[in-house]
Amino acid sequence: MKGPTAIPVKPRVAVHKFSSCDGCQLALLNLGEDLLELAERVELVHFAEAGPIDPMAEVDVAFVEGSVSTPEDLERIRHIREHSRMLIAIGACATSGGIQALRNNADGAEWVTRIYSHPEAIASLAHSTPISSHVKVDFELWGCPVSGPQMLAVVNALLLGAAPRDNADKVCTECKRHGYPCVMVSRGIACMGPVTRAGCGALCPGLGRDCYGCYGPAENANTDALAAQFGRQGLEPRAVVRRFQSINSQAPAFLAAADKARMACDE
Amino acid sequence: MSEQRRSVAIHVPVLARVEGEGALDLRIEGGDISELRLRIFEPPRFFEKFLEGRHYTEIPDMVARICGICPVAYQVTAAQALEQLFNVELSPWARAMRRVFYCGEWIQSHSLHIHLLAAPDFFGCNNAIELARIAPDEVRRGLRIQALGNELMELFGARSVHPVGVRIGGFHDAPSLARIRELREKLRAALPEAEALVRWTAGIAVPQDDQAFVSVAMRHPRDYAIERGVIGASDGLLIEPAAFDDHFAERHEPTSTALFGSYHGQPYLVGPLARLNLNHARLPEPVQALLAETGLVPPSRNIFHSLVARAVEILLALHEALRLLDDYRVPDSPWAPATPRAGVATGCTEAPRGLLWHRYEMDSEGCVVNARIVPPTSQNQARIEEDLRLSLLEFGLDHPDDALRLHCEKVIRNYDPCISCATHFLRLNVERT
Numbered sequence: 001m002k003g004p005t006a007i008p009v010k011p012r013v014a015v016h017k018f019s020s021c022d023g024c025q026l027a028l029l030n031l032g033e034d035l036l037e038l039a040e041r042v043e044l045v046h047f048a049e050a051g052p053i054d055p056m057a058e059v060d061v062a063f064v065e066g067s068v069s070t071p072e073d074l075e076r077i078r079h080i081r082e083h084s085r086m087l088i089a090i091g092a093c094a095t096s097g098g099i100q101a102l103r104n105n106a107d108g109a110e111w112v113t114r115i116y117s118h119p120e121a122i123a124s125l126a127h128s129t130p131i132s133s134h135v136k137v138d139f140e141l142w143g144c145p146v147s148g149p150q151m152l153a154v155v156n157a158l159l160l161g162a163a164p165r166d167n168a169d170k171v172c173t174e175c176k177r178h179g180y181p182c183v184m185v186s187r188g189i190a191c192m193g194p195v196t197r198a199g200c201g202a203l204c205p206g207l208g209r210d211c212y213g214c215y216g217p218a219e220n221a222n223t224d225a226l227a228a229q230f231g232r233q234g235l236e237p238r239a240v241v242r243r244f245q246s247i248n249s250q251a252p253a254f255l256a257a258a259d260k261a262r263m264a265c266d267e
Numbered sequence: 268m269s270e271q272r273r274s275v276a277i278h279v280p281v282l283a284r285v286e287g288e289g290a291l292d293l294r295i296e297g298g299d300i301s302e303l304r305l306r307i308f309e310p311p312r313f314f315e316k317f318l319e320g321r322h323y324t325e326i327p328d329m330v331a332r333i334c335g336i337c338p339v340a341y342q343v344t345a346a347q348a349l350e351q352l353f354n355v356e357l358s359p360w361a362r363a364m365r366r367v368f369y370c371g372e373w374i375q376s377h378s379l380h381i382h383l384l385a386a387p388d389f390f391g392c393n394n395a396i397e398l399a400r401i402a403p404d405e406v407r408r409g410l411r412i413q414a415l416g417n418e419l420m421e422l423f424g425a426r427s428v429h430p431v432g433v434r435i436g437g438f439h440d441a442p443s444l445a446r447i448r449e450l451r452e453k454l455r456a457a458l459p460e461a462e463a464l465v466r467w468t469a470g471i472a473v474p475q476d477d478q479a480f481v482s483v484a485m486r487h488p489r490d491y492a493i494e495r496g497v498i499g500a501s502d503g504l505l506i507e508p509a510a511f512d513d514h515f516a517e518r519h520e521p522t523s524t525a526l527f528g529s530y531h532g533q534p535y536l537v538g539p540l541a542r543l544n545l546n547h548a549r550l551p552e553p554v555q556a557l558l559a560e561t562g563l564v565p566p567s568r569n570i571f572h573s574l575v576a577r578a579v580e581i582l583l584a585l586h587e588a589l590r591l592l593d594d595y596r597v598p599d600s601p602w603a604p605a606t607p608r609a610g611v612a613t614g615c616t617e618a619p620r621g622l623l624w625h626r627y628e629m630d631s632e633g634c635v636v637n638a639r640i641v642p643p644t645s646q647n648q649a650r651i652e653e654d655l656r657l658s659l660l661e662f663g664l665d666h667p668d669d670a671l672r673l674h675c676e677k678v679i680r681n682y683d684p685c686i687s688c689a690t691h692f693l694r695l696n697v698e699r700t
Contacts (some may be wrong), residue, residue, distance in 0.1 A: 019312060023428040025334020029383060029429065030375075032414040033407055039396040050383060051394020069312075073408060101331045102317035147430040203425035207432055207440040212328055214429070242322065247332070 011060035011158065014046035016080055018066025019100055019128060024091035025049055025065055030149050031241045038152075041159060041247075061086045061158060067093040067100060069128040072150040083133035088154065088164070089131040092144035096216055096251040099144070101128040103248055130250070139164050142197050144247045150199060168185035168219040169209050174202035183210060190230050192243060195221035195253070216248040220257055223257035235263040291655075291675055295664055302463070303656050305648060305679070311542040315624045318638040321340055323349050323607055323629065327433045330625075332639070334685055335428050336379070339372040339420060340618030341640075343494055344625045349435050349615025354627060355605045360598040361437035363591045364423060368432075369494045369616070370584035375427060376619035377539070377577040377584075378416060379469065385574055388677050389471045389521040405467055408460050412581060415457050419588060422450060436531025437602030447595045454589050461582040462557055469561035473571035474677075480650060481530060482541035482566065485617050491549040494616050497544055500530065501566065508615035511624050517641065527574030528646035534653045536683060537621025537646050539576035540567060551586045554579060570654055594608055607633025618643050620683050644684045651682050673692040 015025060020042055028035060031048060044050065045057045055076075062084035079088055104127045106149045131137050141150055141164075150166075157164040171193035175182065183189040183205050192213035193205060204211045217223075223244070230240045244258035293589075321329060326345045331338035343365055349359065357365070382405075383395045392398040399406040417427035422442050424430020432438045452614055486505065487496035499505050506514060517526035528535070544566035550558065558565075563575050609631040615624045620641030625653035628636040658678050659671065666674070 020330050021335040021338075023338070026335050028426050029379060030413070031418055032410045035410065036396065036399050036406070044396070049398070051387065063639075099317075099329065100312040100314075106316070136516065144332070145426075147426070200426070204431050207425055209434070209439040212325075214328075239322070242325065246325070246329070247629050 009141050012045050012057070012232050013042045013241050014055075014057060014059040014062045014063060014080075015048075016046065016055065016066075016076075017042070017066070018064065018077070018093065019069040020024075020066035020091065020098065020131045021028065022065075022092040022142075024094075026069065027148045027151045028092075031152070031173075034148075034152070042155065043176050048147045055080075056083065056240065057126045058083045059085070061088060062129050063088050063090050065090050066129060067075050067097045067128045068134055069100065070127055070160050070207075073125075073267070074134060077134050080153065086144065086158075087131070087135065088139045089137045090146050090151070092142065092214065092216060092247050093128075095140045095142050096103065096248040097130050099247050099249075101250040103128060105245070128250075139166075141166060142216045143249060149201070164245060166265045168220070169198045169203050170194055170218040171198055171200070171205070171215070173195045174198050175192045178202055178206060180205045183208060184233075185231070188233055190235055190239075192226075192235055195223050195226050195257075209255065212246060213243070213254065214247045216251045217253035221253050224260070225254055227257055227261055241265065270563075277574070277582065278633060283661055292681075293659075293671070293675070297536075298664060299657055300659060300664065303652060303659075305652050305655070308405075311350050311612070315640060317487055317636045318534055318627075318635045321635050322337055323353075323435060323605075323633040324383060326627075326635070327435070328342075328429075328431070330640070331429045333642070336376050336685060337372060337618045337620065338429050339369055339424070339433075340616060341625075342430070342543075343369055344614045344616045344618075344623050345618065345627070346433055346435055346614075347495065347630070348612035348625050348627055350605070351614065352612035353435070353601050353605045354628075357437055358598060358603060361603070366439075366490075366494050367588045367591050368420060368423045370588045371422070372415045372461055373416070373493070373584045373619050374581050375413050375416030375420065376683075377581050378409050378413035378464075381464075381574060382406055382413070384683065385680050386468075386471070388673070388680065389473065395697070405464075411461060412457060412464065415453055416452065416581075416584075418453070422446060434602055435605045437600075439601065441597050441601040444595060444597060447592055451589065454585055454592070458582070461578070461585050463559065465557055465575065465578040465582055465633050468575045469563065470567050471574065473569075473574065474658075474662075476569045476661065477659055478568055478570070478654060480568070480653075481533065481535040482544040483530060483535045483622060483646075484542040484545045485538050485615060485622065486545060486660070487549070489549070491546050492617055493585075493587075496615075498615060500535070501541075501544060508624065509611075509613045511613070511626075511641075513613070515641075515646075517645065520533055526641075526645045527649045530639065532551075534649035535646065536650050537569075538573065539580050539619075539621075539642050540570060540573045542617060542623065543567070543572075543576040543579060550579070550583055552589075554583050554586060557582065570658075570678070570681045573683075574613065577683075586605065600697060607631065620647075622646060642685070645680070648680045649686065651679060651684065654678055654681075 154164040184191045191210040193211040197215040197218040240261040244254040290306040330341040420427040424432040455563040482501040485492035485496035486499035547565040612627045624641040626639045
């Protein structure tokens with residue numbers, strides 16, 4: 001990264017999509033009238049769902065949604081990297097491989113033959129992988145999905161010439177700030193909040209339910225302690241595996257926690 | 268004629284403003300269409316496979332990830348299927364609020380489609396930002412309606428993309444009366460805006476197309492079917508969702524990562540126009556009156572009426588949400604307890620883009636043995652190809668490539684294809700020999 005101060009007054013911006021549900025682009029498409037404001041402040045040169053198409057263009061900032069999951073994706077992400085001064089990965093698919101990375105633990109080729117009658121026509125890599133597995137990523141915004149305020153904070157930071165920031169602390173800190181009663185302590189619910197990255201605003205505990213880790217691992221996540229706590233709450237080892245193997249199954253901290261719990265299954 | 272015999276091969280990235288990654292191959296030989304294929308190559312994401320072994324409590328959060336634009340449809344369909352298998356009786360509150368929640372998604376998705384994806388075509392604009400320069404009030408109105416749909420989803424789901432409120436048996440939590448009161452005011456204020464939207468869409472000049480097709484949609488004896496009902500077709504079919512496989516089939520074409528649906532071997536239409544064709548008599552009286560005023564008389568054989576159909580459904584959804592929130596009370600419990608049992612669960616609802624069908628085989632522990640999900644876009648895919656062929660012939664094949672491409676895009680956007688519920692662009696290959 002050459003430094004965010006190198007971003008011009010009206011930056012050229014692209015929004016690219018790889019394997020995903022489209023939900024993170026909606027953080028922009030759901031901005032309402034702010035979307036029109038944004039379109040005045042940046043030059044949207046490529047954003048297929050919104051209209052502009054120029055995937056090969058040189059841009060100042062490329063937002064990338066989705067995971068790399070086909071041979072063609074590999075080519076495309078390299079091209080995007082070469083033509084973007086700053087590359088920002090948005091959402092769980094782009095930062096950890098997403099929910100579709102659950103196939104990484106299975107026999108993907110066998111899955112193809114089970115679903116499609118012309119498996120030869122399906123170009124799919126064995127693994128679904130995050131953008132950072134293939135090219136240098138300047139900034140990662142975690143979340144499934146990322147929210148409009150998160151995206152606007154990044155764009156505003158860039159427009160002001162500042163480096164974007166993100167909160168890697170735990171969902172627990174957001175619960176405390178909102179004054180939500182802890183669902184784990186007060187109701188015995190197996191909550192992922194203690195190891196999950198903040199950013200959503202503790203939406204799930206706010207509804208009295210468990211966090212399920214959709215923002216990925218927090219920094220310094222103590223997954224061992226949480227897995228032990230899940231055990232004390234009566235979760236069987238395979239249920240503990242499922243807790244860590246969901247939206248962000250390939251994030252290293254969650255993958256390691258699931259592997260440990262899996263060993264407990266085998267014992 | 269010499270122009271037409273010239274061999275032309277074009278490879279252009281064309282269809283922006285759809286959700287999904289696809290291509291259209293068009294080959295014109297001697298003034299006739301020799302090949303026309305909608306190719307979908309959005310990478311497969313294998314949801315049906317990785318749902319295997321998952322616990323029923325996880326399913327609503329997982330299936331939401333199939334589509335960021337219509338997660339509610341996936342969540343509610345899965346919940347409905349499992350609740351039926353587990354003999355869970357939803358409380359009247361939960362039943363009503365599921366419909367309100369779903370109305371939010373219709374409002375959001377339809378308004379996004381009308382303003383950001385479809386309308387620019389009819390004003391010579393490349394996108395909604397350009398359209399906002401010539402029709403600022405209309406675009407801003409549309410974005411406000413879209414935002415209101417999102418707010419309705421957030422009321423029950425805390426966020427509108429992958430909401431977190433649905434659980435088997437109802438919802439995790441119930442909104443407070445104060446929040447409902449606030450939203451009711453906004454819904455009421457949006458009614459005249461949505462009426463104006465219906466009139467605006469009805470005033471947009473669209474091609475006069477006339478094609479024969481079978482419409483398939485859910486039907487309900489009293490309501491305009493959204494979150495419950497049976498499956499009906501314009502030829503008189505009326506079946507329980509569990510009998511879907513007896514009449515509908517999916518086949519895989521080597522050109523696609525989606526499956527092609529057929530009804531008794533034929534293409535069929537699902538989505539807003541199919542619903543309007545079958546269920547217009549179930550619209551609330553003021554919505555029927557406004558529809559009559561527009562001059563659109565259902566059943567319609569013109570797929571370009573989909574634009575008005577979406578606007579009409581936005582107005583319907585606002586009326587329904589208001590009706591159901593009218594005497595809102597916070598329930599004793601927002602959910603009923605569920606006890607898993609083994610068996611086959613089927614569920615069916617009307618996603619914004621059309622019929623959505625789920626089938627889960629469950630074990631006695633409440634884990635998925637196998638899953639099948641039939642989304643609206645794969646059902647429409649064969650119909651889109653059939654429509655393109657007829658529509659292009661009607662339009663005339665000797666138009667320049669750009670005009671052909673735009674016409675194809677307009678036709679395809681009528682279906683609001685959510686190609687594997689993800690996005691990109693369509694590449695059009697025109698070959699002329």
